[in-house]
Amino acid sequence: MTSTLALIRDGRRTLRQGPDALAHRQRERLAAMIDFARTHSPYYRELYRTLPERVEDPALLPVTRKQNLMARFDDWVTDPEVTIDRVRAFVADPRRAGERFLGRYLVTTTSGTTGHRGLFLLDDRAAAVVRALSLRAVRHTLTPVVTARLLAHRMRSAHIVATGGHLAAYTVIVRSRAAGRLSARGSRGLSVHSPLPELVDQLNLYRPVFLAGYATVIALLAGEQEAGGIGIAPTTMSLPAQGPNDRPHRKIRSAL
Structure with a gap:
């Protein structure tokens, strides 16, 4: 292997x-x-x-x-x-x-x-190839300063995905926890189907330094951040499955 x-x-x-x-x-x-x-x-x-x-x-x-x-x-x-x-x-x-x-x-x-x-x-x-490619994709993002902050906060991460069933993102999270690559205490899986106010409350409570989710949902959360509803400052974000177009991308970068 x-x-x-x-x-x-x-x-x-x-x-x-x-x-x-x-x-x-x-x-x-x-x-x-x-x-x-x-x-x-x-x-x-x-x-x-x-x-x-x-x-x-x-x-x-x-x-x-x-x-x-x-x-x-x-x-x-x-x-x-x-x-x-x-x-x-x-x-x-x-x-x-x-x-x-x-x-x-x-x-x-x-x-x-x-x-x-x-x-x-x-x-x-x-699975190893997918992980290697993912790590290579973020090699320029994980600068020494960013890495130090992630480690200081124990890689606290939140993943906003379609939970339940065998959809890819959720399945990978569950498997990574079982294999010890993700800590159950250091990561949260949040349902993309949750009402927006509920997602906001959970993020404010958990305050992740790594945030992953579909671009459309992250753009909505960026709007909440601009309105003062969210008080998080993630060091790194990942937008799996959906690639944002220019407008949501600018909104996300400026707000989060």
Whole structure:
């Protein structure tokens, strides 16, 4: 099993070797993933049957859509023990959010607002890659001053997400707590469905130094901050799932 730290170190080594080494690593990993998919997934074996034996250019890959993947779920996944019926039975119980499916997969779902709910599984390596990429994305934000403040406040964080069920953000929080990467005392999961006054009261009481949530909700809270309803000063913010356009982004930056 590859650790997040090992992936970060490997990425740094590759970057130090220059653009050619980075491009080579990208081609090698893409070719390996396509070869794995062809070998273990009947769906991808069929989809890629006309492609060259070795593929290093993502532009050659045919487009896949969530609707098609869900319709061919049992043929799409690369583990024959994973079936759509077993996964649906697993996610039907919201109490199992963050629990390992078959002892080795983290299961997440999409909301289904497009008319097609997605079911996705991550093994330990995939989860480590996600964490490594997330840490790399915030490397310029976590300056020594910011890091010192976060540590001084024991990384006190609030995550405003759709709680309950197996939606990705909530499931990751639950799993991170179970794995010891998030402290139950040092983090709060707040429901995005809570009335705005209730969210304001909870944030004022908890006073997080790290705040994460959907951009639309954070923009509403920024308005409350400007009106004097919130008295928090987060050091760092994360806006998963939704990217703000220029206007909410400016509002959030100025208010919070």
